[in-house]
Amino acid sequence: MNMIHHIRNLLRKAKRDEEGATxxxxxxxxxxxxxxxxxxxxxxxxxSEWTRSVKATYTVADVMSRQFEMEADYEDDxxxxxxxxxxxxxxxxxxxxxxxxxxxxTYQIDWTCASGNHTGYANNDEVPTxxxxxxxxxxxxxxxxxxxxxxxxxxxxxxxxxxxxKKVVISPRFTSKLERDGNCA
Numbered sequence: 001m002n003m004i005h006h007i008r009n010l011l012r013k014a015k016r017d018e019e020g021a022t023x024x025x026x027x028x029x030x031x032x033x034x035x036x037x038x039x040x041x042x043x044x045x046x047x048s049e050w051t052r053s054v055k056a057t058y059t060v061a062d063v064m065s066r067q068f069e070m071e072a073d074y075e076d077d078x079x080x081x082x083x084x085x086x087x088x089x090x091x092x093x094x095x096x097x098x099x100x101x102x103x104x105x106t107y108q109i110d111w112t113c114a115s116g117n118h119t120g121y122a123n124n125d126e127v128p129t130x131x132x133x134x135x136x137x138x139x140x141x142x143x144x145x146x147x148x149x150x151x152x153x154x155x156x157x158x159x160x161x162x163x164x165x166k167k168v169v170i171s172p173r174f175t176s177k178l179e180r181d182g183n184c185a
Contacts, residue, residue, distance in 0.1 A: 039157040046159055049086075049150050053164045056085035057095075061144040061168040064097060068175050070113075072182035079115035082146050093148045094118045099178045100127055101140040107132060110140060110177065113184035118147075120184055131169050140177035144168045 060078045064070070075097050076090075083090035098112035098121060107127050112120025121127060132141055145167045152159040172178045 035157075038154045042153040042157055042159055045153055046150065049148075050164060052086055053146060053148055054166050056082045057144060057146040057166040057168050059085060060095060060097075060146065061142065061170045064142050064144055064178065065170045065173045067172075067178060069179045069181050070097070070099075070111075075113045075115045075184075078144075082148075086148060088148060091116070093146065095147070096120055096143075096145040098127070098143045098145075099140055099180065100132065100143055101177060102135050102137050105137065111180040111184070113180070128167060131167055133169065138176075139171075141169050141171055142178050144170065 060082050063078065063081065067074075075095060078097060079093060079095045080090045082095055083093045086093060094115045096112065096114040096118065099110035100107050101110045102108075107124065107129050109121055109124055109127060114120050128143070131143070135141060145165065148164045149161065150164050151161045155161070
């Protein structure tokens with residue numbers, strides 16, 4: 001009987017003992033905190049990359065709108081500008097620059113070039129007409145497109161690797177149409 005009484009006392013004492021509770025709570029909550037921190041960092045990184053790519057694309061578009069003529073291989077220079085703003089290697093990004101003119105109520109490619117080994121538009125059907133504002137016959141616009149691969153810090157939160165793409169349509173500022181000197185590479 002004495003043994004049973006002793007065991008009951010030990011159990012009552014263990015029931016009231018709170019030593020180590022903080023450690024157990026910490027071990028239960030810590031994985032959630034780590035998951036939340038990594039997820040927050042990943043979403044912030046994705047948003048930061050996207051906004052920087054938008055700003056860099058608008059910068060390239062602004063530079064292009066101030067030109068009278070686009071020289072041969074200038075798209076590679078614009079890709080280098082885009083990549084330097086993004087803090088990337090220019091081999092990991094590319095830009096496509098196109099001059100589109102409205103003729104007889106249809107959009108026609110005047111010229112289209114892309115940096116590196118990438119290609120411009122193959123035909124007029126590929127032109128993103130939904131982006132082009134309503135312009136008159138004889139008017140021209142410049143379309144600047146940027147492409148950059150994005151790989152998230154963590155992929156378990158729902159973001160996957162993708163190519164960030166931004167397209168900007170802008171009118172030439174100092175001329176009616178941006179001319180091209182030479183063919184695209």
